[in-house]
Amino acid sequence: MNEDERQALSSIQFSWAVTPDDIWSPADHHVDGLHPRAVETITHALGAARRRPGTSPMGLVLRGERGVGKTHMLGWLRRQVQDDGSFFLLKLLDRESFWAGAVHGVLRGLLGPDGGQLGTMLGRLADLTGHDAESRMRLSGPLPVRKQDVDGLLERLHAVDPRVATECQDTLRALVLYRKTGKDWEVGNAYLVLEHGIDEADRVKWGFQTTDRSRQLLLGDLSRIFALTGPVVMAVDQVDSVITEAADGPGEQALVDRLADGLMRLREEATRTIVVVACIPRSWELIEHKAVNSAADRFRVVDLRTAMPSASVAAAIVERHLGGLYGEIGFEPRYPSWPVLPSAFEGKEVAHSTPRQLLQRVDEHVRRCVALDEVVELADFADREVEVSGAPPSVPAESEELDALFARLCAEADIVSPLDPKHEDRLMSALLGAALRCFVLEQDVNGGLLGIDPPPGVNPALHARLRLTVDEAREDEVHWSFRAISHTHHSAVLARLKSAHLEAELRRGDGRKHLVVLRNTPFSSGRATAQALAVLEEEGGVTRTIESHDLRVFTALDGMLRQSPPGFLPWLLERRPATTSHLLAGVLADLDVVVGEAATAVPEEAVPTEAVPAEVMPDDPAPEWPGVSGTLGAGPVLEEPQAAPEPGESSIRLGTGVNNGKPFTLELAQLRKHTVVFAGSGSGKTVLLRRLVEEVALHGVSSILIDTNNDLSRLGDRWPAPPNGWEPGDAERADRYLRETDVVVWTPRREAGRALALDPLPGFDREPEDPDEFRMAIDAAVAGLLPRTGLTGRKVNAGRAVLTQALTRFVRGSGGDLGDFLAYLENIPSGVSTVRDAVRLAGDIADGLNTAMINDPVFGGAGERLDPGVLLTPPPGKRARVSVVSCIGLPNEEQRQTFVNQLQLALFSWVKRNPARDRPLGGLLVLDEAQTFVSSRTTTASTQSTLTLASQARKYGLGMVYATQAPKALHNVVTGNAATQFFGLLNAGVQIQAAVDLARAKGGRIEDVSRLPAGQFYGATEGTGMSKVRVPMCLSHHPPTALTEEEVIARARRG
Known part of the structure; x- marks a missing residue:
């Protein structure tokens, strides 16, 4: 493969997953002969609409299975009609109001280059009514428009069609203003979008008869106005997704009736308008046979053949x-x-x-x-090839140049203009589109599961959208939509919120559609804005700020996509800058195909700190905790202060019941059976984790915590003053905790702090007491080694077998560290493995592992290696040790997964030699962002060792604590092995539903989990029901901002 061929194939991104927005693309990939009958029928219907302008033509149904070309046919139809007519795509965005979604669909098709369809229609209307060149330009072009210009248009139109001029005059005034820019466009937009319409002052200024108009009447006006200048096509391409959401449910019949009624009325009331419905056969069958009215009689069905x-x-x-x-x-x-x-x-x-x-x-x-990296010409579509995309991506030879390019583009990025209302639509569409496109590429997912919408046009409702196909046959998708709003005027903000809400297809209780509104300044405190935001939140929308760090990263990615430098795709797969951006790592944490969340976008040397500030945001910044002065917020008065535990006590208190005021306690022994916390940003998850660790430390139990966000490294810091949210007696508890607990911060791969290296191949018992447990330990070790061997395709399974047999013989023989094992593989004795070509495979494995040890010091265990028991053993004079393992020296997820795998293998080996015996709990291992290490959909280096500890560690007294804001992304074995579960505030609809289902399985109801305040959780453990608990503030200092790297290193040195 030469460089030109490599660039050509690497740049290909197929558009076979046609989204509705592709209908507006100027590219014409239509092939004559694919659907000749449909072409003939559509051409005949257009001809009839052209010849008979006063009629309501029969509707058309383009019926066919997914992938046959329904949306493609709509794109072809648009190009056929726009020469002398108009085309609109009416999404069924609102189940409760067919007309609101239909009007929104018309509006999003009005504007475009050179004025779009609206400018063309107004120009034709000006010609039809005899306007001169200047007045034509004022009405349809870039010249400013005045009230007398619009009055003149209506006066002349009265001679052509008096009913339209009289009944539709306000809508026509709004359309003329909508064609303009600035304040004039805002007035037109408000009339067409907002239910309450325009201000009284604007009504008087522009001569409107009323300030607002119902959605159904508005749609009729739009049809009649556009029909004056040519045929109109109104297409509906979202029937399937709307019906899918209510399929076989109690609301299906009512939904079908509403859709059928809306389609029938649209067909009957629209003038010179062909209504075209594109859907799969099942959807039309429901409308045809289940609807109470006869909508199907108004439509002619055209079947699109599959073959x-x-x-x-x-x-x-x-x-x-x-x-x-x-x-x-x-x-x-x-x-x-x-x-x-x-x-x-x-x-x-x-x-x-x-x-x-x-x-x-x-x-x-x-x-x-x-x-x-080889051109293999495809000779037969029936040949199914070995999948190769799962192999770890190699770092391109150009990585240093690409790192430097990325750093330079980050440093040069304009982070002000994207947040300027004047440039917001153009720049934020480009930046968010580039971020999502790179995100999709970084997932390396085959089969078209992930896709993004094409770039939006003028005055878009959304700036970008990501789609995940859940069920292709039913056209069922999950969407994440993004819209930035920087405007300050409340009406402008409301109109954009409404348009984004409709375009994102938000529906209460849906869970499939999400909207992220980006805004760095507070919203208006007015009633209308507050109501709009409340509805947004109820229906699955969230508001977020966008950090300057992300703006720099997205700008750099946009530039690199445009330049398409050599090696860009492999670099993207290795660095994953979009996936690990603060915005996408948080918002898309619940996306199943994501292999985890969050860290830093690129190696720290790639982005100069003076160019790209290291804005390390804690996953769960300290929220405003309820004030406490003898009472716990608004809850019941505590009868007496909670004293610090005396030695020998076996339970901890984690909070107070919100409804009954009773203490929520856990026996230490219950923590052996593991704990899981499902909660998102702003829930108080980090506070709960810290308080749990602090409480067990007061009982002499040590803990290890993996700190990915720099917000756990303050566990040894004292509060400067008692915080809000402490219970009575917490000041004394905090003093005792800090006096009796040794908090140590470890910094793997950062010698400036407290370096920590672990043996990548921990010790095994040569003569194990439990053969099954020995095999599990071997399997976990092999699972951590196999991804680093470089084996692909069919060699993976054979390599796993060779590794398993060789490692088993090795540890039962001479044993040793990873270097000794590689030497053993290079000279593997005869008969060790029964796999054919085992000797050659063992040599390949040894070469791959040796290369991995050189390239990744974490995997190789470089540095002075530490016995894992040191992490759980307090020094003389202390009751417990809290070991916080900071990830500042582990910049990417693969390194973090590798390190955690080594840690868990070493801990499992250690706890088997040092069990808790008669103690209720021997120690805790806390994994925040647990889905990074044990995902439900992707196997990582740490998956098997995590599952091994989940099922075996309890026997030896080691408790596991898993925390995640993405319940659906966490492996079900982990969830199933956790006897204690907490549910806090969750923001994403998919994750809310997953949490509700998990709680229901334990007999609990948590329907208001999306509205929980910070510090409140639903909690349940073995033998108890689900109860709402208020968790007190942690005993150690937890301010709103995370530590910097320098501060983490300083604490590591101090410990």
């Missing part, structure tokens, strides 16, 4: 798509369908493929070529 008509059509589909993508970068392939041989389209597989399936197959093949 490919011919080999030539199949070839043309691929050639058109590839040709368009190659043309964008100036690449000339050896033949139009390269790298797919023309003969491949003659195969039987092609005849039974939809266009989407065909392009998906080509996409898979292109990915394989890129991964192998």
Whole structure:
């Protein structure tokens, strides 16, 4: 593969997953002969609408399975009608109000380059009513418009169609203003978008008869006005997703009735308008047979065939798509369908493929070529190739140059203009679009599960959207939509909130659609704004700030995407700057395909600190805790202060019941059976974790904590003054905790602090008492080694077998560290493994592991190695040790997973030799952001060792504490092995539903988990029901901001 071919194939991003926004794309990939009957029917209907302007044509239904080209046909239809008419895509965004969603769909199709459809229509209307060139430009072009200009248009229109001029005059005034910019556009937008319409002053200024108009009447006005200048097509492409959300549920019949009624009324009331519905067969069957009215009688069904008509059509589909993508970068392939041989389209597989399936197959093949760095021409679509994308990405040779380019672009980034209302739509669309595009690439997911919307047009409702396909057959998707709002005027903010709300398709109780509103200044405190924000939150929306760090990262990614430098994709897969950005790591934490969250976007040397401030944001900044003065907030009065525990006591108190005022206590022995905390940002999760560690320390129990966000390293700091949220007696407890507990901060790979290195191959018992447990330990060790061997394809399973047999023989023989094991593999004795070619495979494994040890000091265990028991053993004079392992020296997730895997293997070996015996609890291991280390969908270096501890550690007295803001992303074995569970504030709909289901399985109800204040949790443990608990503030200092790296290192030195 030469460099030109590599660049061409690496740059390909197929558009086979056509989103509704692709309908507006100017690119024409239409292939004649794919759906000839549909083309004929549509052409006939357009001709009738052109010839008979006063009629309401029969509606059309484009019915076909997913992937046959329904949305593609709508794009073709748009191009056919816009020469002399108008096209609008009406999303069914609001189940309760068909008309609000329909009006929104028209509005988002009005503007575009050179005025868009609205400018074209107003120009035609000005010509129809005999306006001169200047007045035409005032009405439809860039010249400022005056009230007398609009009055003149209505007066002249009265001679053409007096009913439209009279009944639709306010809507026409709003449309003229909507074509403009600045304040004029704001007035038009408010009238067309907001239920309460415009201000009285604006009504008088522009001559409106009323300040507002109902959505149904407004849609009728829009149809009648646009019909004056040509045929109109109103298309509906969201029937399937709306019906899917209510499928087989109690609301399905009512929903179908509303949709059918809306479609029937739209078809009947719209003038010179063809209503086109694109849906899968099941959706139309529901409307046809379950609806109470006869909507189906007003529509003619056109079935889009699934089978490919011919080999030539199949070839043309691929050639058109590839040709368009190659043309964008100036690449000339050896033949139009390269790298797919023309003969491949003659195969039987092609005849039974939809266009989407065909392009998906080509996409898979292109990915394989890129991964192998070899052009393999596809000869037969029936050939299924070995998946190679799961192999760890190699760092490109150009990584240093790309790091430097990234650092320079970050340093040069303009972080002011994107937050300026004048530039917000253009710049934030570009930056968020680039971030999401890179996010998708970084996930390296095949099959089109993830996709993003094309760049939006003028005055967009949203700035970017990410889509996750859940069920392709039912067209079921999960969306994450993003909209920045920097405007200060309350009406402008409200209009943008409303448009974003509708476009994001938010619905109460849905859980599939999410909206993130970005704003760095407070919202207005007015009633209307407060109500809009409350509704937004209730229906799955959240508000967030966007940090300057992320603006720099997104700007740099936008620039690198535009430049497409050599090696960019492998660099992206290795560095993962979008995935680890503060915004996306938090908002998309619940996305199942994400392999974890958060850290730093690039190695620290890649971004100069003076250019990109290291704004380390704690995952859970200290919230405003309820004040305490003899009472706990608004809760019941405590009867007496809670004294610090005396030696021998076996329970801890973690809070007070919100409803009954009773203490919420846990027996130390229950913590052996593990604890899980499901809570998001602002919930008080970090405070709960710290208080749990502090309470067990008061009982002489040591803990190890993995600190990924620099907000746990203050566990040894004293409060400068008693904080709000302490219970009576907590001052004495805090003093005792700090006096009796040794808090040590460890900094793996940072010699300036307190370095920590672990043996990557911990000791095994040569003659284990429990053979099953020995095999589990071997499996966990192999799971941590296998990803570093470099094996791919079929060699992975064979390599696992060789590793398992070799490691078993090694530890039962001479034993030793990882270096000794590599030497053993290089000279593996005969008969150790029964796998064919075991000797060669063992040599390959040894080479791969040796390379990994050189490239990754964490994996190699470089440095002075420490017995893991030291982490849990307090020095003389202290009752407990709290070891906080900071990740400042582990900049990416792979290194963190590797280190945690080593730690867990070492701990398992140590606790088996040093069990708790008669003590209720021997120690705690706390994993914050636990889904990073034991994901429900992805196997990492730390997965197997985490699962091993989850099932085995309790026997030896080691308790595990897992915390995550993404319940759905956490491995179900972990959840199932946790006897104690806490549920705090969650923000994402998918995760809220997952938490509700988990709580229900324990017999609890937590329906208000999305509204819990900071410091309140639902808690339950073995033998108790779910109760709402108020957790007191932690005993050690917890301010709102996290520590800097320098402060972490200072504490590590001090300890």
